[in-house]
Amino acid sequence: MTVDFASRAAELRxxxxxxxxxxxxxSDPVITDAEYDLLYRELLQxxxxxxxxxxxxxxxxxxxxxxxxxxPKLRHPAPILSLSNAFSAEDLTAxxxxxxxxxxxxxxxxxxxxxxxxxxxxxxxxxxxxxxRAATRGNGELGDDVTAxxxxxxxxxxxxxxxxxxxxxxxxxxxxxxxxxxxxxxxALNRRQAEAGLPLYVNARNTASGTVKQKDSRIxxxxxxxxxxxxxxxxxxxxxxxxxxxxxxxxxxxxxxxxESHLYPALSDIIQQIPTWESRRNQLNLEIDGVVIKTNDxxxxxxxxVSGKDPRGAIAYKFPAQEASTKLIGVTVNIGRTGKITPTAxxxxxxxxxxTVVNASLHNYDLVEKLDIRLGDTVIIKRSGDVIPYVVGPxxxxxxxxxxxxxxxxxCPFCQTPIIQPEGMVDYICPNLACPERVFxxxxxxxxxxxxxxxxxxxxxxxxxxxxxxxxxxxxxxYLNPEPLLELDKYGQKKVDNLFASIEAAKHRPLSQLxxxxxxxxxxxxxxxxxxxxxxxxxxxxxxxxxxxxxxxGIGPILAQSIYDWFQNPHNRKVLEKLRAAGLNMRAEEKVAxxxxxxxxxFVITGTLPTLSRDQATEIIESHGGKVSSGVSKKxxxxxxxxxxxxxxxxxxxxxxxxxxxxxxxxMVGDQT
DNA sequence: GATCCTCGAGTTCG
DNA sequence: CTCGAGGATC
Numbered sequence: 192m193t194v195d196f197a198s199r200a201a202e203l204r205x206x207x208x209x210x211x212x213x214x215x216x217x218s219d220p221v222i223t224d225a226e227y228d229l230l231y232r233e234l235l236q237x238x239x240x241x242x243x244x245x246x247x248x249x250x251x252x253x254x255x256x257x258x259x260x261x262x263p264k265l266r267h268p269a270p271i272l273s274l275s276n277a278f279s280a281e282d283l284t285a286x287x288x289x290x291x292x293x294x295x296x297x298x299x300x301x302x303x304x305x306x307x308x309x310x311x312x313x314x315x316x317x318x319x320x321x322x323x324r325a326a327t328r329g330n331g332e333l334g335d336d337v338t339a340x341x342x343x344x345x346x347x348x349x350x351x352x353x354x355x356x357x358x359x360x361x362x363x364x365x366x367x368x369x370x371x372x373x374x375x376x377x378x379a380l381n382r383r384q385a386e387a388g389l390p391l392y393v394n395a396r397n398t399a400s401g402t403v404k405q406k407d408s409r410i411x412x413x414x415x416x417x418x419x420x421x422x423x424x425x426x427x428x429x430x431x432x433x434x435x436x437x438x439x440x441x442x443x444x445x446x447x448x449x450x451e452s453h454l455y456p457a458l459s460d461i462i463q464q465i466p467t468w469e470s471r472r473n474q475l476n477l478e479i480d481g482v483v484i485k486t487n488d489x490x491x492x493x494x495x496x497v498s499g500k501d502p503r504g505a506i507a508y509k510f511p512a513q514e515a516s517t518k519l520i521g522v523t524v525n526i527g528r529t530g531k532i533t534p535t536a537x538x539x540x541x542x543x544x545x546x547t548v549v550n551a552s553l554h555n556y557d558l559v560e561k562l563d564i565r566l567g568d569t570v571i572i573k574r575s576g577d578v579i580p581y582v583v584g585p586x587x588x589x590x591x592x593x594x595x596x597x598x599x600x601x602x603c604p605f606c607q608t609p610i611i612q613p614e615g616m617v618d619y620i621c622p623n624l625a626c627p628e629r630v631f632x633x634x635x636x637x638x639x640x641x642x643x644x645x646x647x648x649x650x651x652x653x654x655x656x657x658x659x660x661x662x663x664x665x666x667x668x669x670y671l672n673p674e675p676l677l678e679l680d681k682y683g684q685k686k687v688d689n690l691f692a693s694i695e696a697a698k699h700r701p702l703s704q705l706x707x708x709x710x711x712x713x714x715x716x717x718x719x720x721x722x723x724x725x726x727x728x729x730x731x732x733x734x735x736x737x738x739x740x741x742x743x744x745g746i747g748p749i750l751a752q753s754i755y756d757w758f759q760n761p762h763n764r765k766v767l768e769k770l771r772a773a774g775l776n777m778r779a780e781e782k783v784a785x786x787x788x789x790x791x792x793x794f795v796i797t798g799t800l801p802t803l804s805r806d807q808a809t810e811i812i813e814s815h816g817g818k819v820s821s822g823v824s825k826k827x828x829x830x831x832x833x834x835x836x837x838x839x840x841x842x843x844x845x846x847x848x849x850x851x852x853x854x855x856x857x858x859m860v861g862d863q864t
Numbered sequence: 865g866a867t868c869c870t871c872g873a874g875t876t877c878g
Numbered sequence: 879c880t881c882g883a884g885g886a887t888c
Contacts, residue, residue, distance in 0.1 A: 750884070820871090826869075
């Protein structure tokens with residue numbers, strides 16, 4: 192038993208050493224921080240349970256270290272400490288209780304809440320207001336001298352105070368902060384790389400670290416780094432007793448302090464704020480991996496002292512990791528209803544952001560090539576704002592040569608038709624209109640919500656109907672017989688009855704929904720509504736000229752041509768005639784206006800409303816003469832906000848657009864219910 | 865010709 | 879939700 196632990200501990204030590212080297216010396220880690228943490232914690236646990244296995248050279252026995260050999264070393268005036276971590280509200284409460292036991296009975300604590308910036312820690316020294324030295328964190332006691340590079344960072348003042356009317360600069364001030372790329376700057380940097388045909392940077396944090404440790408500070412100067420300062424390591428000539436005062440003081444001196452930092456009177460207020468932070472995380476212009484909670488009273492904090500390497504007065508609340516690395520074991524090809532091909536990555540299952548991910552979109556082959564992703568690569572998976580995981584890029588360092596490039600297929604995997612890439616387009620498509628996969632996707636779209644909305648007819652049912660040869664196109668849905676369906680597995684009387692009732696109901700959908708369902712390229716619900724209102728019947732639309740369609744406001748020449756072409760296609764016409772013969776509604780009804788109280792107003796809906804669905808809210812607004820659009824802009828009159836709103840609410844505040852609730856809307860239209 | 869706005873298409877897991 | 883591209887507007 193002990194033998195197993197001994198060999199496992201040795202293995203872990205060796206792995207950790209290697210990763211420390213990759214991370215700190217090469218700035219090119221092959222695993223994510225979270226994975227490193229896991230290995231580290233496993234080793235720590237073995238060593239705690241079997242102290243005899245602890246070796247003096249174990250990675251657990253030394254503080255973090257980012258020293259490289261190329262820089263002279265600077266000694267920090269006081270050790271740069273790390274923080275202990277919390278992963279739940281319980282951890283935080285336990286932390287406070289432990290602290291209160293160490294303090295006189297009845298002590299009340301207030302706290303600051305700051306984002307935990309995911310960058311590179313630096314320590315900057317000012318003497319009589321002049322920046323004299325800057326060092327990396329290093330091992331906490333010694334750091335690399337990166338003064339020349341830090342001086343190129345525009346948000347680091349070379350002289351303080353920056354404003355004349357600020358407090359005078361103290362004799363000596365040593366501040367600690369974080370250097371990082373803002374998301375937009377990192378993206379811009381990568382765009383530049385792409386334009387120059389160079390490989391893209393995968394990870395903002397490591398790139399920032401590599402940039403600060405550039406030997407040639409002229410290169411550093413071309414990279415738009417940002418720095419936030421959040422604490423005073425040492426000072427002569429100024430005394431500050433509260434963390435919050437410290438932040439305000441730093442701000443007054445002209446430093447950037449971590450955005451959205453606040454002071455709260457009690458830990459319970461902080462705990463309440465955490466969900467907000469988690470949801471806001473992805474909307475920030477910078478990477479954060481948690482929040483930092485600090486005891487506001489610095490005298491109490493120093494009284495609490497340190498436990499191991501960590502001060503007791505502060506703690507980091509870490510968000511679940513949103514990044515992980517895993518192996519790309521395959522690529523499958525998806526064909527959409529328009530024929531567009533999207534490659535999907537098949538991954539070794541990996542836990543990231545709270546769920547296990549096995550698939551991730553690779554978007555298009557252009558991107559695959561730009562990122563140089565190869566089959567067999569170890570890739571970094573990220574799950575951010577949109578919750579949908581995507582492949583950030585490969586970790587080139589761990590290739591063993593067996594990786595193979597990913598190319599678009601020569602022929603469609605479903606119909607063997609040669610794949611083409613239309614001129615000037617990013618996408619590859621299967622041009623075969625009769626491609627079984629395309630037909631399937633088209634029918635799937637036809638019956639979906641927003642189109643014909645046939646309940647009880649999901650993708651699985653559609654697939655079965657096509658496979659059994661019961662339908663060959665959208666039109667056949669309305670000529671189905673119930674009897675053969677009952678023969679099938681899992682299709683009982685009740686299910687079939689429901690399905691046929693839905694199909695019957697679909698014959699009476701508004702004209703706009705029928706037009707949407709046809710699946711004309713570039714025509715969704717909004718354009719379909721325009722067409723329905725303008726032409727009143729399918730026949731009018733079918734015989735309309737390109738010029739006539741182009742003349743409609745909101746439709747330009749490209750869409751007009753696409754619509755015209757669709758109706759000229761013999762196959763499409765055949766399907767349309769089937770639908771007509773089946774008795775589908777092909778005329779627009781006069782809209783019964785419920786009122787015109789909202790005429791001229793534009794609404795945007797965000798979040799979950801208390802009682803209405805988004806569709807219902809849209810209907811209420813439109814029936815009173817208002818308009819609903821998807822993005823917030825200056826022209827938006829009101830943003831209708833529900834529970835857990837997205838970034839649109841922030842945008843609205845930014846633009847000064849009024850935010851209303853469902854109740855406000857009801858009042859506006861004079862609804863009594 | 866540039867800029868702003870809007871629409872459509874595609875996206876994963878439980 | 880986000881991105882790319884079409885359309886409108888200046």
